[in-house]
Amino acid sequence: VFGPQENHKDRMASLIFQKYHELQKTGKITLFEGTAGYGNGEQIRDFIYVNDVVNVIFYFWEHPDLSGIYNCGTGIGHTFNEFVQGIIDYCGKGHIEYVPFPEILKGKYQSYTQADTTKLMQAGYDRGFTLLPEAVKEYCSILEKSDGYYE
Structure with a gap:
């Protein structure tokens, strides 16, 4: 999950929050080299x-007859390369640099996550999800104007 109001999360802030600031500070964005069969920055x-998470929550609030456990995701996986390229495109500067994959994470890192939204869709959720490039652009705009806080 990424978006405004996460400044307090420090190291646990989203990748976009961290990488936007890294780009502003260093002129580049670092990503892990490939591992476990994934190429450089190709983890998904x-x-x-x-x-979009708020929209899902409101959907269930408006439909109190629904209960259960539902995956809250878009159902579409994107590579880290795609994600951070959106930051670079928005800022009009920078490049990606790959750093060695940390030994401590080998065998413990999830290189692929993608929500199965079948149950959510079967529950009638029909509000869609913001396309990744649009969401990255909107959040970068908020980071640029107010460092990540809604004004």
């Missing part, structure tokens, strides 16, 4: 914008 995540 189901990145979801916080506004």
